[in-house]
Amino acid sequence: MTAVTTRLGLPQSPVAQRVLSSRIAVIAIIVIVAFALVALFAGLLAPHDPLEMNVADRLDGPSAAHPLGTDQFGRDVLTRLMYGTRLSFFVAFTSVAIAALGALVVGTVAGYYGGVSDFVSGRIIDVLLAFPPILLALVLIAAVGPNVFNLIVVIIVLRLPGEARLVRSMVLSLRQRTYVEAARCIGADDRRIMLRHIIPHTLGTLSVLLMLGMASAIYLEAAFGFLGLGAQPPDPSWGTMMRDGLDVLRRAPHLSLFTGSAIFIASLCFNSLGDVLRDAFDPTTIRR
Amino acid sequence: MTRYIIRRLLAMIPVMFGITLIVFVAMRIVPGDPIVVLFGADVDPVRIDQEALRQLRHSYGLDQPIPVQYWTYVTHLASGDFGRSILQHAPVFDLILQRLPATLELAISAMLIAVVIGIPLGVYVAVRKGSRIDRATLLIASFLFAAPGFWIAIMLIILFAVQLHWLPTSGRADLSLYDSLLVIPEQGLAPLLDALKHLILPAITLSLGYTAVFVRLTRSTVLEALREDYVRTARAKGLSERTVRFRHVLRNAMLPLITAGGLYFAQLLGGTVLIEVVFAWPGVGRLGIDALRFFDYALVQGVVVLTALLFSFANLAVDLAYAFVDPRIRYS
Numbered sequence: 279m280t281a282v283t284t285r286l287g288l289p290q291s292p293v294a295q296r297v298l299s300s301r302i303a304v305i306a307i308i309v310i311v312a313f314a315l316v317a318l319f320a321g322l323l324a325p326h327d328p329l330e331m332n333v334a335d336r337l338d339g340p341s342a343a344h345p346l347g348t349d350q351f352g353r354d355v356l357t358r359l360m361y362g363t364r365l366s367f368f369v370a371f372t373s374v375a376i377a378a379l380g381a382l383v384v385g386t387v388a389g390y391y392g393g394v395s396d397f398v399s400g401r402i403i404d405v406l407l408a409f410p411p412i413l414l415a416l417v418l419i420a421a422v423g424p425n426v427f428n429l430i431v432v433i434i435v436l437r438l439p440g441e442a443r444l445v446r447s448m449v450l451s452l453r454q455r456t457y458v459e460a461a462r463c464i465g466a467d468d469r470r471i472m473l474r475h476i477i478p479h480t481l482g483t484l485s486v487l488l489m490l491g492m493a494s495a496i497y498l499e500a501a502f503g504f505l506g507l508g509a510q511p512p513d514p515s516w517g518t519m520m521r522d523g524l525d526v527l528r529r530a531p532h533l534s535l536f537t538g539s540a541i542f543i544a545s546l547c548f549n550s551l552g553d554v555l556r557d558a559f560d561p562t563t564i565r566r
Numbered sequence: 567m568t569r570y571i572i573r574r575l576l577a578m579i580p581v582m583f584g585i586t587l588i589v590f591v592a593m594r595i596v597p598g599d600p601i602v603v604l605f606g607a608d609v610d611p612v613r614i615d616q617e618a619l620r621q622l623r624h625s626y627g628l629d630q631p632i633p634v635q636y637w638t639y640v641t642h643l644a645s646g647d648f649g650r651s652i653l654q655h656a657p658v659f660d661l662i663l664q665r666l667p668a669t670l671e672l673a674i675s676a677m678l679i680a681v682v683i684g685i686p687l688g689v690y691v692a693v694r695k696g697s698r699i700d701r702a703t704l705l706i707a708s709f710l711f712a713a714p715g716f717w718i719a720i721m722l723i724i725l726f727a728v729q730l731h732w733l734p735t736s737g738r739a740d741l742s743l744y745d746s747l748l749v750i751p752e753q754g755l756a757p758l759l760d761a762l763k764h765l766i767l768p769a770i771t772l773s774l775g776y777t778a779v780f781v782r783l784t785r786s787t788v789l790e791a792l793r794e795d796y797v798r799t800a801r802a803k804g805l806s807e808r809t810v811r812f813r814h815v816l817r818n819a820m821l822p823l824i825t826a827g828g829l830y831f832a833q834l835l836g837g838t839v840l841i842e843v844v845f846a847w848p849g850v851g852r853l854g855i856d857a858l859r860f861f862d863y864a865l866v867q868g869v870v871v872l873t874a875l876l877f878s879f880a881n882l883a884v885d886l887a888y889a890f891v892d893p894r895i896r897y898s
């Protein structure tokens with residue numbers, strides 16, 4: 279953290295210290311890292327094969343062999359949750375990272391140069407933001423077909439416009455700063471000004487958005503898997519597992535309970551970390 | 567003011583144009599054919615009478631080149647004609663209008679719950695900042711905010727419908743909440759209770775996240791307002807704490823709340839889809855999902871365009887409400 283903040287030229291200690299002095303943030307970071315490790319090493323950690331069916335053990339509650347029970351095909355819920363973490367985190371991370379990067383490029387160019395690039399991107403953003411988000415996603419998914427790759431693309435389309443608009447508004451005000459003028463006076467070109475003097479100042483806000491974005495992307499993946507528009511069965515994802523759980527709600531509520539808890543905890547951690555980061559980057563926040 | 571409104575309305579036209587274009591193109595890419603669905607999806611495509619198929623396609627204008635179809639659609643739309651649903655043999659506008667009350671009932675109830683609980687609670691904890699109840703409320707709010715709505719819905723169904731048998735698992739009562747109020751003289755309270763029983767779980771589920779947002783937002787805006795000089799002045803001239811809180815603090819804290827309220831209400835209108843699916847609530851969202859499943863082009867387009875229109879008008883209303891609440895804001 280310190281190394282990163284130094285390289286970006288941000289005031290190094292305050293933000294990192296503020297974040298790390300928050301108990302909530304530390305817990306959230308630990309849980310997220312744990313989820314990430316599970317996602318990376320699901321193959322090594324999982325006790326069973328995620329697709330291995332065993333009709334004799336259908337819908338069993340938690341036991342020694344199956345710590346979180348089994349689903350309607352006798353598959354191990356813990357194992358599927360672990361592989362589901364991999365898929366959910368992969369979808370969320372890829373889509374949110376690409377959306378943020380795209381927003382940074384579009385927003386900076388539009389805000390810095392203005393003119394045609396600003397007008398064209400602005401109108402496209404207007405249209406995309408005028409859509410109710412879930413409906414836009416539904417229509418797009420229906421058009422391109424439900425699968426993981428398309429879901430990632432759709433989440434990018436949902437996130438990019440709002441973030442690009444935010445970056446643009448930050449760049450508009452940063453462009454007027456005296457240090458930007460000073461940089462131009464000593465002969466810095468546009469590229470250097472953008473990379474060294476403007477973009478670093480947008481990263482704080484963007485990191486908050488990244489965290490909130492992770493939470494909402496995990497939710498979207500689950501919601502779309504649940505509607506049958508994301509990952510497809512038998513692939514284990516948190517969304518497809520919620521859908522399986524709904525079918526057997528009366529006989530085996532543990533399926534919905536455990537899967538929902540995983541989504542809830544992951545989303546809670548990203549949200550909390552986002553909140554702490556927002557306070558940490560905001561110099562007017564009074565420490566409580 | 568009038569000029570501002572006209573300018574905003576004019577700016578909506580290209581946006582709506584873009585929306586129709588995206589939906590139209592997306593629907594034409596969808597790998598499915600409403601005409602085949604009309605004949606029954608289980609029918610072997612080879613055995614369908616090709617001539618009948620051709621005629622039907624022609625009668626809906628689906629044999630025209632796509633740009634021509636789009637042009638026809640947009641020009642009809644401009645005169646208020648949303649087209650006809652291929653599968654339900656009815657004007658799209660009427661179909662949506664039929665379902666709109668259910669969605670509005672759900673969205674308005676959820677919004678009311680969120681406002682009625684969220685704002686007073688936010689004020690209550692703001693003036694007790696740092697206390698145990700403040701911290702507990704914030705913690706619960708962040709839990710509610712993070713919990714996926716459809717999961718909460720399922721958990722509530724398990725608890726109240728499956729285990730306790732207090733409430734129905736899904737669906738809407740025969741009469742709407744409004745109609746059940748009208749029939750009280752003849753039929754007593756039974757229809758009203760039935761309507762409420764059906765409404766309460768979906769409305770609460772939908773409201774939870776928004777309640778959390780309102781608590782947090784009210785708390786922070788009230789805290790900000792409490793730090794202002796005019797609050798110190800009001801206290802110094804001896805006003806009761808009650809008067810200070812309601813007349814000086816809450817009034818000034820309302821502005822961001824109105825923005826949030828309007829934006830979230832707009833979001834709610836488009837975001838009831840998942841809740842409508844989980845609770846089998848017969849609203850516009852489910853109409854759209856079903857239309858999507860059967861490739862009912864005109865219906866999907868209608869649902870999206872109308873919802874987007876509502877969405878845009880809600881945003882405009884928010885901006886106008888600003889000027890109403892804060893006399894310093896003038897639009898020109």
